[in-house]
Structure formats: structure tokens, C-alpha cells
Amino acid sequence: MINLTIGGVPEHFNYPWYVALKNKEFAKHNINLRWKDFPGGTGEMNTALRNSEIDIAIILTEGIIKDIGDGNPSKIVQTYVKSPLVWGIHVANNSSFQYVSDLEHAIIAISRFGSGSHLMAIVNAYNNGWDINKLQFKVVGDLEGGIEALKNGEAGYFMWEHFTTKPFVDDSTFRRIGNCPTPWPCFVIAVRNEVLEHHPEEIKAILNIINTKTATFKNIENIDIILSKRYQQKLEDVQKWLSITTWESENSISKELITEIQNKMIALSVIDSKANAQKLIKNMYI
Template sequence: MKTIKIAGVPEHFNLPWHLCIENGEFEAENIDLQWTNIPEGTGKMCQMLRNAETDIAIILTEGILKDIAAGNESSIIQVYVESPLIWGIHVAAKSNFNNLSDLENKKPAISRLGSGSHLMSIVNAQNQGWKTDNLQFEIVNTIDGAVEALANHKADYFMWERFMTKPWVDKGVFRKIADCPTPWPCFVIAVRNEFLDNNSDEVKKILKIINNTSIEFKEIPSIDRTLASKYNLKIEDVQEWLSKTEWSQKNLSKKTLNKIQNQLFELKIIDKKLTFEAIIK
């Protein structure tokens, strides 16, 4: 049995992986796929790939591209979720911020530097025509950290996946004042190059198993109720999320990669653009 470490956020997007693990599909291929939940998100997973603390990561596209450009010796082997991630822009429920324009020159809470919440706060500022050079950030690690930071006025707003954050909106902790979808496919599957070089057959088996599940995921009976129960979400929110979410079984095309790199370069999120072959395997 080959032990393989994989990491991802504890969110609804990753239920297909848990179903495959629970059903013994990887074990049937002599693979012990050991999943680790990473509530801190993409910045933490980039670090784990660099330190060989995980072999595979289900990770935000912009975050892993930034880290590969900065020397992370990993590659993208497939798009996992083709549709954009819808980032909700949240403020403390009792704050005086009511419109997106109120947040110009205000401080975003982010999980960590290099995370999606960090990079998308830059994307959002650019979208609004705000100056990004002077952005200050409050590092909070998790949603719970963001709740505390906004309540104590250490930060002014927090960007996180809209549906996973909605329970805090429903409880009157946060107020969502806008959405900011990613202008690219949101999640990819990244693998350490050293691991991929030595375990390409196992990686192919893993992709085949997850793709067989993700392609039929929406057709699983009562999947909306399963998701609602497992992730503490309202069923109508799950149904809306499912209608907007498309999984993928293909890798990034050269055209899409170039488009994403060009946008990240213009936003000064990356300082150089790499070749297709240096990123995609």
C-alpha cells in the first residue's frame, strides 16, 4: 500500500475526495490517500508543498501560480473546479460600512500572505480602481480569526468564499456587502515535482478516481442534503452553490494560463511569467 499525503480546505468543494476515500476507491488501487484539512487555506498549503509536508494539494489557482513563480517546485496537473470562486466581501455586522466604496483605503483581514484572501483583496482593489501599493493587511489565519479581528477593529473587511461564510452572515456576525468572483478557474490540483517524478502511475490513478466521481457529483441522490448537513449550510444555499459550480477533468490550457499570468503580473502579484512547461505537467 502506497501512502500519499493530500491537503485541502475543509469546504464543500472537496466532498468528492472524502466520498472516494470513504468508499475505499483509492485503497482498491493500493493507495493509502491520507487527507489533511487545512482551514488556513492556500498560503499554508504552498508552505506544505515546499516543505514536503504534503504530496498533493487542492489549492487556489492564483495562490499556487504565485508560489511556483516564487520558487515552489510543484506543478499543476489538473483543474479541479472550472467555475470561478465567488468571494464574498464581508464586514462586521454592526460596522458603518454599507457600500463597497466605503472600503477604499481600509484594511482587509487575510488568512496569510500569499493566500487567496490576500491576492483577491488586491484583485478587488484593482477592480474598483483603488491604489493597491498602500494596502495594509491583518493576518488572521482562519474565519474565526477574522471574526475576532473585525469585531475588535483590527481589520475592516474580510474576503472568503461566499457560501462557506454565509452561516456567519445568517448569525448576524458578518454582513456581506458585495461579491468578487475570480476571473479564472478557482481550484487546481498541484503536486510536488519530486513526488510526481517518482509516482506518476499512482497520480494517474488518483486523477482517474476523483474525475469519475466529480463528473457525476451533482447527480448523487440527495447530495444537496448531504452537503448541507456536513458543512452546516442551508439547503437552499447549497442548491444555489451547486448550480454555479462546475468541476473539471482537464488541465489548464496554454491560453488560460497565459491569461491568468498576465492578470497576476499586471496586479504585481507575480514579478515574472513562466513558460507553460514550467507550470503544467
């Protein structure tokens, strides 16, 4: 049996993996797949891939594209969630900021440089016509760090996934003053090159299992209630999230899609140059 470690954020997007692991579906293929939570998000996972701490990551598209371009020895093997991710723009509840336009010169709390919270802050600034070169950042590590930074006045705003942060909006820890959806599919599956070279059949098996699971995920009886309890979210919020979220059911990713995403990232000043798509992806089914 081969041992592999997969990383992802401890959020509702990744519950299909929990179900497959609980049912020991990977073990049936002689794969001991171990899950590791990364509350710090994409920047933390990029470091873990580079350090061989994990073999596979369920990771934000913009973050892994940028990091592979910067030397991360991994490749994207497929899209995981093909719908956009909705990023909430949050300020402290007692903040004087009322509108997104008020935030142009405010310090931005981010989990890490190269993370989704960092890159999407650039996208948001571009969308609002701000000077990206004048943005100021405060590294806070994760969602809890973002809460503290806004509470202590070390940062003016913090961007994180809309539904994950909704309980903190409901209890008045945060006040959400806007949203910023990603202009591309939000999550992809990335694998270290060494693992792709030595264990391609196991990776194919993992992809087949998770795609089968996500294809019927919304049909699981009472899945909205299950997610509401597990992630401590209101039932109506979970139902809305399920209605706008679409998982991938294909086992590959095209050069055309990656090129299209990179073109958008360059236009939005998220990356400076475009990498050859072949450097970024590995089609497991050719």
C-alpha cells in the same frame, strides 16, 4: 501500497474526495491516500507543499501560480473546479462601512500573504480603482481569525468564499457588502515535483478516480441535503452553489490556459512577471 497525503480546505468543494476516500477507491489501486484539512487555506498549503508535509494540494489557482513562480517545488497537474470562486466581502455587523467603496483605506484581514484572501483583495482593489500600493493587511490565519479581527476592530473587512461564510452572515457575525468572483478557474490540483518524478502512475490513477467522481457528483441522490447537513448551510444556499459550480473532467491542463491566467494576474497586479508555463504545469497524459 504507496502512502500519499493530500491537503485541501474543509469546504463543500472537496466533498467528492471524501466520498472517494470513504469508498476506499484509491486503496483499490494500492494507494493509501490520507486527507489533511487546511482551514488556513492556500497560503498554509503552499507552506506544507514546500515542507513536504503534503504531496498533493487542492489549491486556489492564483495562490499556487504565484508560489510556484516564487520557488515552490510543485506543479499543477490539472484544473479541479473550473468555475470561478465567489469571494464575499465582509465587514463586522456593527461596522460603519456600508458599501465596498467605503473600504478603500480600511485594513484588510487575510489568512496569509500569498493566500487567496490576500491576492483577491488586490484584485478587488484593482477592480475599484484603488492604489494597490497603499493597501494595509492584518494576517489572521483562517476564517476564525477573520471573525475575531473584525469583531475586535483590528481589521475593517475580510474576504472569504461566499457560501462558506453565509452562515456567519445569517447569524449577523458578518455583514456582506459585496462579492468578487475570480476571473479564472478557481481550484487546481498541484503535486510536489518529487512525487511526480517517482510516482507518476499513482498520480494518474488519483486523477482518474476524482474526475470520475466529480463527473457524476451532482447526480448523487440527495447530495444537496447531504452537503447542507455536513457543512451546516441552508439547503437553498447549497442548491445555488451546486448550480454555479462546475468541476473539471479532463486529465490535463494546457499551457494556453496557464498563460491566459497569468496575463490576467499581471493585468490585475497580482503577480509582477510571467513564468514559463512549463515551469508551472505537468501534463500527465503526453
